Amino acid sequence: MGATQGRRPPVMADVAKEAGVSHQTVSRVLNEHPNVRSETRARVMEAIDKLGYRRNLVARALVTKHSRTLGVVSFDTTLYGPASTVYGIEQAARGAGYFVSIVSLKSIDKIGVSDALDYLADQGVDGIVVVAPQRSAAQALGELPFGVPTVAVEGGEAGDVSVVCVDQVRGGRMATEHLLSLGHETVWHIRGPSDWLEAEGRVAGWRAALEQAGRTAPEPLAGDWSPRSGYEAGRSLASMKGVTAVFVANDQMALGVLRAFTEQGVRVPDQVSVVGFDDIPESEFFSPPLTTIRQDFGAVGRHSIEVLLRQIEGQGSHACERLVVPPSLVSRASTARR
Amino acid sequence: MGATQGRRPPVMADVAKEAGVSHQTVSRVLNEHPNVRSETRARVMEAIDKLGYRRNLVARALVTKHSRTLGVVSFDTTLYGPASTVYGIEQAARGAGYFVSIVSLKSIDKIGVSDALDYLADQGVDGIVVVAPQRSAAQALGELPFGVPTVAVEGGEAGDVSVVCVDQVRGGRMATEHLLSLGHETVWHIRGPSDWLEAEGRVAGWRAALEQAGRTAPEPLAGDWSPRSGYEAGRSLASMKGVTAVFVANDQMALGVLRAFTEQGVRVPDQVSVVGFDDIPESEFFSPPLTTIRQDFGAVGRHSIEVLLRQIEGQGSHACERLVVPPSLVSRASTARR
DNA sequence: AGTGGATATGTTAGCGTTAACATTCAGAGT
DNA sequence: ACTCTGAATGTTAACGCTAACATATCCACT
Numbered sequence: 001m002g003a004t005q006g007r008r009p010p011v012m013a014d015v016a017k018e019a020g021v022s023h024q025t026v027s028r029v030l031n032e033h034p035n036v037r038s039e040t041r042a043r044v045m046e047a048i049d050k051l052g053y054r055r056n057l058v059a060r061a062l063v064t065k066h067s068r069t070l071g072v073v074s075f076d077t078t079l080y081g082p083a084s085t086v087y088g089i090e091q092a093a094r095g096a097g098y099f100v101s102i103v104s105l106k107s108i109d110k111i112g113v114s115d116a117l118d119y120l121a122d123q124g125v126d127g128i129v130v131v132a133p134q135r136s137a138a139q140a141l142g143e144l145p146f147g148v149p150t151v152a153v154e155g156g157e158a159g160d161v162s163v164v165c166v167d168q169v170r171g172g173r174m175a176t177e178h179l180l181s182l183g184h185e186t187v188w189h190i191r192g193p194s195d196w197l198e199a200e201g202r203v204a205g206w207r208a209a210l211e212q213a214g215r216t217a218p219e220p221l222a223g224d225w226s227p228r229s230g231y232e233a234g235r236s237l238a239s240m241k242g243v244t245a246v247f248v249a250n251d252q253m254a255l256g257v258l259r260a261f262t263e264q265g266v267r268v269p270d271q272v273s274v275v276g277f278d279d280i281p282e283s284e285f286f287s288p289p290l291t292t293i294r295q296d297f298g299a300v301g302r303h304s305i306e307v308l309l310r311q312i313e314g315q316g317s318h319a320c321e322r323l324v325v326p327p328s329l330v331s332r333a334s335t336a337r338r
Numbered sequence: 339m340g341a342t343q344g345r346r347p348p349v350m351a352d353v354a355k356e357a358g359v360s361h362q363t364v365s366r367v368l369n370e371h372p373n374v375r376s377e378t379r380a381r382v383m384e385a386i387d388k389l390g391y392r393r394n395l396v397a398r399a400l401v402t403k404h405s406r407t408l409g410v411v412s413f414d415t416t417l418y419g420p421a422s423t424v425y426g427i428e429q430a431a432r433g434a435g436y437f438v439s440i441v442s443l444k445s446i447d448k449i450g451v452s453d454a455l456d457y458l459a460d461q462g463v464d465g466i467v468v469v470a471p472q473r474s475a476a477q478a479l480g481e482l483p484f485g486v487p488t489v490a491v492e493g494g495e496a497g498d499v500s501v502v503c504v505d506q507v508r509g510g511r512m513a514t515e516h517l518l519s520l521g522h523e524t525v526w527h528i529r530g531p532s533d534w535l536e537a538e539g540r541v542a543g544w545r546a547a548l549e550q551a552g553r554t555a556p557e558p559l560a561g562d563w564s565p566r567s568g569y570e571a572g573r574s575l576a577s578m579k580g581v582t583a584v585f586v587a588n589d590q591m592a593l594g595v596l597r598a599f600t601e602q603g604v605r606v607p608d609q610v611s612v613v614g615f616d617d618i619p620e621s622e623f624f625s626p627p628l629t630t631i632r633q634d635f636g637a638v639g640r641h642s643i644e645v646l647l648r649q650i651e652g653q654g655s656h657a658c659e660r661l662v663v664p665p666s667l668v669s670r671a672s673t674a675r676r
Numbered sequence: 677a678g679t680g681g682a683t684a685t686g687t688t689a690g691c692g693t694t695a696a697c698a699t700t701c702a703g704a705g706t
Numbered sequence: 707a708c709t710c711t712g713a714a715t716g717t718t719a720a721c722g723c724t725a726a727c728a729t730a731t732c733c734a735c736t
Binding site: 349350351361362365369393394395396397398399400401402 | 721722723724725
């Protein structure tokens with residue numbers, strides 16, 4: 001409590017003198033070394049309290065070579081997906097007693113993933129989580145700095161690095177099968193940007209489901225995740241004949257699609273059914289409420305930390321793990337039987 | 339380049355030996371000390387490159403007492419506002435050569451703001467930005483650890499700490515005046531949680547505008563920022579008579595309101611005009627597109643870093659700054675003349 | 677030529693902690 | 707009584723860097 005600091009903050013030696021022991025004993029108390037008499041321990045604790053001592057983690061890191069800090073590299077943390085993942089990561093890391101240092105990349109080119117990794121490695125992080133949803137980002141994981149343990153989130157089939165991801169293919173398949181099961185002849189798709197692995201996976205799942213049902217897949221429409229791109233694709237679809245079901249690669253674009261349909265007088269789900277992806281908090285209140293594929297971003301974040309810590313702590317024989325989180329269908333009012 | 343690492347990573351002494359100089363000269367080169375012959379500098383750089391040397395920032399921090407790391411404390415970074423602010427902070431900080439360590443608080447009680455501050459102070463951050471939109475969070479700023487420079491974002495009228503914020507009162511006033519100018523007799527309000535300073539500010543602005551126009555302010559409806567709470571408040575309003583204009587304290591709740599109105603057959607903006615707050619990327623594509631008050635979160639983040647760095651670097655005579663970012667009205671289709 | 681003052685380098689001493697080794701002291705086993 | 711073990715503590719030496727203080731070296735100006 002009473003931090004009677006005489007100018008500079010107290011150091012271990014000050015505590016030692018106050019308690020009448022050596023600084024090493026103080027260190028032992030702090031590190032919960034077993035061989036300390038409980039009476040001594042009490043005396044030291046008292047001195048710590050009296051002086052308001054706090055151990056200098058930088059000095060500690062210098063000698064132990066462990067900073068208890070993890071680095072996180074992510075894209076645009078303004079988006080719901082990355083933001084939620086990073087949040088999950090941060091919570092899990094702090095729960096495990098680690099600090100989290102974040103680098104948000106504006107775009108993939110602005111400062112490369114490698115630069116971000118270097119930057120974090122310089123700082124002496126014990127491990128790194130890379131939220132690498134883009135192919136080019138995943139590739140940068142090849143040339144990792146020194147021996148810093150690393151985990152990729154949504155990192156695709158990266159070679160020798162552990163990966164935690166949501167099963168995008170399965171998600172795409174679920175969305176499509178849901179629509180087919182409602183009696184739709186075929187399902188159109190508005191996809192995400194081609195560099196994104198998630199976009200690829202969803203396309204693959206969509207295509208697989210259609211093929212399996214013996215339907216031909218129409219040409220997917222291009223989108224960039226933004227509501228606006230969904231809006232534009234939606235206008236195109238509205239002007240076409242025979243469109244009764246659309247699987248949109250994320251909820252934001254689906255919002256744009258709904259908007260376009262509303263403007264064009266296309267009624268959802270009476271005339272066209274729409275399925276999104278992500279289950280952002282808003283989608284339950286779209287007009288109509290959106291049927292979507294939910295991704296458990298929090299779980300992804302937590303798992304990535306688990307895998308990373310396993311790699312850091314049980315170093316040496318760490319096989320490269322691959323953890324896949326299943327998505328789930330959330331059925332709402334934007335889909336209906338044909 | 340060629341990191342011919344012989345077991346452990348090279349240190350300054352290795353570079354010194356390689357270049358045939360003292361380790362101090364290497365340090366000088368790295369720190370861009372002027373008094374180094376350019377020929378020597380070149381030789382050192384070459385050695386650095388050859389050995390793949392990277393300076394140990396932990397050791398540097400130990401002696402300089404500066405970690406070049408800033409701490410950020412924020413609430414639920416899953417929400418668009420905090421996420422965008424933190425993003426702006428991170429970008430600005432990295433631009434200034436600082437690392438960013440983040441602590442996201444789940445709720446205000448889970449781990450107190452003070453704990454988070456201590457946690458960051460332990461790590462030796464050079465400064466802290468607290469995104470403290472709640473009254474209770476702002477209060478915790480009173481008891482700051484040691485002499486770590488701190489800036490509050492949305493921190494209200496905190497005593498002796500610098501604050502960067504958006505002018506919420508003005509925003510509330512703008513929203514209300516916009517509706518009044520369209521000929522509405524009065525304006526209803528769905529407010530945010532009472533512990534939030536932003537919610538208070540918007541209420542105050544709304545009330546002030548009504549009073550100034552000589553109208554009586556109806557009782558505001560309670561919300562918690564979530565679309566669901568907006569939906570519920572919207573249902574209440576739909577069942578009432580004489581409601582022609584609603585100012586909703588954020589866009590997410592406004593979405594819920596629109597949903598409720600749609601369900602109840604209340605047409606926006608024909609029967610009721612709605613104004614939101616934030617201008618999230620989705621609001622342009624709501625049905626109808628939402629008129630809202632835009633907050634420039636990025637600017638808030640950037641400014642907070644500017645203020646913080648000014649406090650860190652020009653230490654000593656730092657008056658407590660207060661920087662207010664103005665909001666702006668974005669007029670869309672959810673509001674119409676009465 | 678002699679001295680002053682830059683300019684360029686080397687040497688030494690920490691920063692605050694933990695690791696490794698040294699010491700002390702008690703109690704057990706013979 | 708005499709070692710032997712291990713628990714409890716102290717002492718010393720890093721960790722890798724920068725700051726502060728030497729120490730050359732060179733040129734200019736009296």
